[in-house]
Amino acid sequence: MPEMSFPFGPATQAEIYGGGADDLPIDPDEWESRAKAVLEPGPFDYIAGGAGGESTMRANREAFARWRLRPAMLAGNQQRDLHVNVLGTSPPAPFLLAPVGVLSAARPDGDLDVARAAAGAGVPWVVSTAASTPMETIAQTMGGAPRWYQLYWVNDREVVASLVHRAEAAGYAAIVLTLDTLQLGWRVRDLSNRYLPFILGEGIGQFTSDPVFRSRLSVSPEDDPQNAGTAMVGMFSNLGLRWDDLAWLRERTRLPLLAKGVLRADDARRVLDAGFEGIIVSNHGGRQVDGAVAALDALVEVRDALGEDAVVLMDSGIRRGADVIKALALGANAVLLGRPYVYGLAVAGQTGVERVIRNLMAEIDLTLALIGAHDVKALDRSWITLRP
Ligand SMILES: Cc1cc2nc3c(=O)[nH]c(=O)nc-3n(C[C@H](O)[C@H](O)[C@H](O)COP(=O)(O)O)c2cc1C
Incomplete structure (x- = not known):
């Protein structure tokens, strides 16, 4: 990827206006429609x-x-200063x-395309437990670039412990425990398409590379990938997990822990009480609970309850630069x-992800410039108002 030059916004504008013909989109909605054109419906x-x-997606x-x-x-x-520092990671x-997860559905080797694009830009990537590529291979591809590991707490604790141990060893700087997907939501499109990538043997790379998971199988994943996929799906559902269980994970790692999928102030407090360092307010992009509160509204509730010192991401x-500025405000x-970034990947591989990153950085910078702000860290509610 070309060196990111500062200021991102004006430099990127100049690069695009002066760059001649190029058929890659700028608009996020166009990336999505182009992705739709290149991918199979499933x-x-x-x-x-x-x-x-999909009411929560719209919300x-x-x-x-x-x-x-x-x-x-x-x-x-x-x-202008766009840098932030989150638990020792500085995007x-x-x-x-x-x-x-399952970036291989967007592009073969999609994990490695994203790994290279993120590393080139210095943008941290939170690597999924449902990735198609082993976390060690992704880490190797990213070199010294910042990365976190997202954990699904499956119903076999020895597998969970193994994943955490591997993430530490492979240089992931924080663990993000996703709380909202102890079971897949009722996803009408996937059910209609009869499309579940895991049972096709996709999105199971963290598991098939895991010694403890492998020890649970009677046939190796190489000999029978679909059996491994079915075993992974069987291990996934874990609705019995309770707040008290978080202490077990806290004891397993010295890495900063964040909980993703929090939508209420009372839950956010429980996360911090469990010794976690941060919260990611999220409704999983509307993929889990149809009718759930919009994540931006939940952010307001959570920040109000926790005060200004808590680490809260969302x-x-x-989609756009203004969204980022609003969330920060x-x-x-x-x-x-x-x-x-997944649409960028589907349309143009590594280059597509690089473009999406570049354009978002530029739009954030220009929005900051044009609203008269100096530093993203100083954005607060004086910069924002509810529409009349
Ligand atoms: C195809 C797809 C796969 C996802 N896989 C995971 C995952 O493995 N782990 C996780 O914590 N979140 C996962 N998410 C949720 C994202 O991390 C994020 O919360 C969501 O995409 C935000 O919504 P947005 O993309 O509409 O902005 C996934 C989202 C999508 C679209």
Whole structure:
């Protein structure tokens, strides 16, 4: 990827205007429609779809539309600071790439395309337990670039302990425990398509590379990938998990722990009481509970309850630079970008992900410039108002 030059916004504009013909999209919605054109319906709907009637997916976007920025003029902000620091990880702009499983559905070797794009830009990637590539291979591809590991707490604790141990050994700097997917939601598009990638042997790379998981199988995954996929699906459901269990995970690692999928203030407090360092407010992009509260609204509730010192990130509905600025103004320390980078991957592989990252960075920077702000870390509610 070309060196990111500062200021990102004007430099990227100049690069695009002066760069000549190029058929890759700029607009996030166009990346999505182009992805739809190149993918089979099964994989596309798996990425794009949500739970039930997809009302929460729509609510995520509507929540962003309810808030308006309050631009201030003549702030003398030709120097701007986009950096944040989240639990020792310092992204160059206030976003990370969200954990997304089964990227091989978007592109063969999709995990490695994303690994290279993220590493080139210095944008931290949260690598999924449902990735198709072993976390060690991804780590090797990313070299010294920042990365976190997203954990699904499956119903076999020895497997969970093994995944955590491997993530530490492979240089992941934090563990993100996803709380909202102890069972897959009612995903109408996937059910209609009869599409579940895991039983086809996709998205199980963390498991087939895991010695403890392998010890649970009677036939090796190489000889029978579908059997391994079925075993992984059988291990996935874990609705018996309780708050008290988090102490077990806390004892297993010295890495910072964050809980992802929190939507209520009382749950956010329980996460911190369990000795976790951070919270990711998220409704999994509307893929789990149809009718759930919009993530941006939940962010307001959680930040109000925890005060300004708690580490609170958010995702679900981030598409454009203004969304990032709004989330920060409402109290997020940083956000996670989800589907948009997956559409970039589907359309143009590593280059597509690089473009999506570059464009989002530029748009964040330009929004900051034009609202008269100097530093993303200083954004607060004075920068935002509810639409009348
Ligand atoms: C195809 C797909 C796969 C996902 N896989 C995971 C996963 O393995 N682990 C996880 O914690 N979240 C997963 N998520 C949720 C994302 O991390 C993130 O919360 C969500 O994409 C945010 O919504 P948005 O993309 O609409 O902004 C996945 C999302 C998508 C679209």
